[in-house]
Amino acid sequence: MHRWSELFIPTLREAPADAEVASHKFLVRAGYIRQLAAGIYSYLFMGQRSFNKIMAIVRHEMDTIGQEFFLPAIHPREIWEASGRWALIGDNMFRLKDRKGADLCLGFTHEEVMTDIARKELRSYKQLPQIWYQIQTKFRDEPRPKSGLLRVRQFTMKDAYSFDIDAAGLDVSYKKHYDVYCRIFDRCGLKYRVVEAHSGAMGGSQSHEFMVRTLAGEDLIVSCEKCNYAANMEKATSKLAPVDDLKPEGDGKPLLVHTPGKGAIADVAEFLKISPQQDIKTVAYMAQKLSEGGDKTLEQPVIVFLRGDHSVNETKLLALVKASQLRPMQAEELELFFQGPGGFIGPIGLVPRPADLLGLWPDSSRETIKQRHPQFSAVTENPRNVSVVLDEALVGRSNMICGANKLDYHFRNVTPGKDFQYTVAADVRSVTAGEACPNCGAPLRIDTAVEIGHIFKLGYKYSESMGARVLDRNGKEVTPIMGSYGIGIERILTAIVEQNNDENGFWLPPQVAPFEIVVVPTNVADDKVRSTAEDIARRLDSAGFDVLLDDRDERPGVKFKDADLVGIPFRVTVGKKVTEGTIEVVQRSTREMRDASISAITEYFEKLLRPAH
C-alpha cells in the first residue's frame, strides 16, 4: 500500500504554457512526466508505474510467441553500413564518435543488431522460425518533436523480429504478431483500427499499422463507413466514378488552343468550359536520394501526370521511384525538360525513360545535376533519363486537355498512351474523403490518428544485405526471410489519455493505471475517518489491489481534484457516512457514485475488478 503523503506526485493546478494537446497537459499536470529538452522527457513515479504495467502486458503477450532479448542502444557504424542505412537515414540518426574517433550511433531501430545476431548464429532451417523481441529505448533526432509524448526524440519501443525459412513461414509469424498486437491493445483498453500501410523506409512487402483515432494524431487514415476497409493515407485507394470524356474535335489529333493567362487548372477549366476531371495536371519533381557513400545527393527528374482534380501522394511516388525526397522543379529546370514555362507544361514532347530503368539512379561517382547547373549537360545529353509517371486514373481516358509547353497555350484531344508515352502507370494520387471504398463502394472517411503499433514483412532486405544464411533441408544455402514489429510504449499511454479525458483530468483502465483505487479520507484529523480509511486501504492491499491511500492533511476539495486528475479509475471516499458503516465508490470514467459497505469493500472490488475469480 502506498501513502500519498510519502510519495512524489507533483500535480499542477495549471497546465504548462507550452502544452497544447490534452495528453501533454494532463500527463504533466498529473505529475507523470516532466520535460528535459525538446522531445526528451523524464518519467516520474506515476508515469513509470503506468509504463511498467503497459510493458508487463506487452511482455506477457509477446512471451506467448517470442523470446525477450535486450540489445545495446549504442551501435557501431559497421552494421549500419552493412545494411546500407548509415547513409540512408540521414539527420534523424544521433551519431557520435568514441575516444578513438570511431563512428557510433544511438539505436534508431534494431533490425541491424538483430540481423547481426542472426547471421552469426543461425545455421540451419531446423533453428527456424525464430521470434526475438525486446523492450528498449530508441533515439530519433526528429526535425520537430511535438505534442508531449506523441512525437519525441527518445522513447521506448517493443520491437520484435522474425526469421523464417520461407514466405509461408513469414505469413505465420506475421499473423502471430497481428493477433498478439490485437490482444495487447485490447488489454490496454484502447479503441483502435488496423490499417493497411506502406512499408516505407523499412522496406518490405506487407504492412499494417495499429491506429488510434484522435485529433491529436499526425497520421491520416482512410476508412470505410460500412465495411472494414481501412488504410493509411499513403496506401489508400478508392473506386473512382467514371468520367465522361470530351468528344474529339477536328481530326482528333492534339489541337493547340489559345488560353491566354490561364495557367492554373481551375482557370483553364473555366475558360474552356470543361471540368478539371478532363484536364491533365502536370507535377514536375526532382527526386533525390543520397549516393551509396552518403557523400552526395543524387537527383533525377520525375514527372507525374494525373487528373486535374487529383493531387500527388508523394509517399506513393517516392516508393515507386525509390527516392528518399522530392522537390519541385525550379523554373530553369522546367524550361530544360519541357522547353516550356510553368503553368503551361504538359506531356507532349517528353521522352520517357524505359520502364525497366525506373528507379535506377546514376551511380555515385557522377556529379549531381545541381552541380552541373546551369548547363544540365548530364541530362540534356540523355533525355531518356526523364521518368514519366501516369496516374492510374488516367489510363483509358481520352481527349483530355493538357499544357502545350508553350506560353498561353494548351492542347485539346490528348489521349494518354496514344499522344504521349509514359514510363509507368501507377497509383500515385491521394484519396479524398467521400470517394468510394474500393471494396464495397460506400463513402470513405479520413481521420487523424496516432500510430501505436506497426508490423512489417521485411522480406530479404536485411538478411540479404547483411549476409544471413542458413542451410535448408536439402543442404542448400538460403537467406531467411524477416519481419519486424514495433509498439510505441509511450504512445499507448498517450493514446489512452487522449481517448479518456475531461476538463478535470483523465482516467486509465485499471490494468494500466498506476493504481487501481485511491482511498480518500475526507479529513485525516477525524480519527474515525482516518482509521477507517487506513483499514480499508490495508484490506484492499492485502486482497491484491493496487491501492493508494491519500493520507495527506489536505482539504477534501484538494484531494478530490487531485484524484480526478491523476488517472486512477476508482476512488473510495471515506467521510461522514463511516458512522453508518458506509463509504462511497466513485468510478472516474462515468462519475458514477455508489455507497458500499465498509465490511464488504474487498468483495465489492473483487466483483468489479477481478470478475474471473
Add this chain to the structure above:
RNA sequence: CGGGGAGUGGCUCAGCCUGGUAGAGCACCUGGUUCGGGACCAGGGGGUCGGAGGUUCAAAUCCUCUCUCCCCGACCA
C-alpha cells in the same frame, strides 16, 4: 531548414511601448482557525528578469548577437 510566438521565483502571468534597480495569484515554510469539490488569517523564504556584448549616471525595459522552448510548414517508424 522556412514562417510565427515566447523566455521574469516551482506553475500561470503582469511590468517592457514611455529606462530609475522586480510584482500578483497559486505553490512552499511557521503559527492559528477550518475540513465533502482546489479554505481563511498572520508571519516568512525564494528571482543572475535565458545568455553575452553594447548604449546610458542608471537596463527586465533600448540596440546587436546568441541559446532555448512552443506552434504552422517541410520532414518523419
